[in-house]
Amino acid sequence: DAGVIQSPRHEVTEMGQEVTLRCKPISGHDYLFWYRQTMMRGLELLIYFNNNVPIDDSGMPEDRFSAKMPNASFSTLKIQPSEPRDSAVYFCASSLDQGGYYGYTFGSGTRLTVV
Amino acid sequence: AQSVTQLGSHVSVSEGALVLLRCNYSSSVPPYLFWYVQYPNQGLQLLLKYTTGATLVKGINGFEAEFKKSETSFHLTKPSAHMSDAAEYFCAVSEGTGNQFYFGTGTSLTVIP
Numbered sequence: 429d430a431g432v433i434q435s436p437r438h439e440v441t442e443m444g445q446e447v448t449l450r451c452k453p454i455s456g457h458d459y460l461f462w463y464r465q466t467m468m469r470g471l472e473l474l475i476y477f478n479n480n481v482p483i484d485d486s487g488m489p490e491d492r493f494s495a496k497m498p499n500a501s502f503s504t505l506k507i508q509p510s511e512p513r514d515s516a517v518y519f520c521a522s523s524l525d526q527g528g529y530y531g532y533t534f535g536s537g538t539r540l541t542v543v
Numbered sequence: 544a545q546s547v548t549q550l551g552s553h554v555s556v557s558e559g560a561l562v563l564l565r566c567n568y569s570s571s572v573p574p575y576l577f578w579y580v581q582y583p584n585q586g587l588q589l590l591l592k593y594t595t596g597a598t599l600v601k602g603i604n605g606f607e608a609e610f611k612k613s614e615t616s617f618h619l620t621k622p623s624a625h626m627s628d629a630a631e632y633f634c635a636v637s638e639g640t641g642n643q644f645y646f647g648t649g650t651s652l653t654v655i656p
Binding site for chain 1: 575577579584585586587588589592594633635637638639640641642643644646648649
């Protein structure tokens with residue numbers, strides 16, 4: 429198993445541009461989570477999906493953020509337009525359950541820099 | 544409501560010394576408790592977890608943690624620190640399958656040679 433795969437690893441973009449982050453979860457994991465990590469705010473849950481359906485997006489900071497999961501093997505997190513304050517590391521994680529009994533498997537993250 | 548408190552955002556220990564990272568939680572029901580480790584430029588990795596049963600749980604790399612209900616604690620320990628233990632450690636709690644998962648703010652461990 430290749431684990432949770434995120435791309436790109438690093439993204440540098442100019443303010444106002446659209447950014448798309450990608451995630452491939454572990455096959456068979458019904459839950460997919462998007463987290464954002466910053467020094468100031470730590471780890472924040474942005475949104476999570478169960479069986480490709482968004483369940484809770486209350487952590488999405490603004491309408492500029494959107495996430496989709498068109499199928500069980502792919503999810504995207506889009507920021508449009510991007511702003512410097514969106515600079516952070518974005519992690520995708522997948523799991524067999526929400527409560528963590530089986531553990532969450534994290535990807536290596538995408539480090540986003542908006543200049 | 545659940546919450547997790549990690550005392551000490553930064554901990555420094557000498558190589559070979561005891562590692563103790565503190566975690567306290569609040570939960571209205573018996574919790575699931577976890578420790579995750581994040582090495583530089585990597586994602587989080589499950590170190591160990593408590594769900595039911597034995598309150599002393601052992602994880603990878605010689606770490607262990609003990610669930611103490613009376614103290615609402617789940618402190619992480621390792622008898623002898625190694626340079627490779629330098630990382631960020633996150634405590635997390637959930638109220639079981641089907642419930643949301645909450646991370647603490649993390650503790651950065653530095654190991655001094």
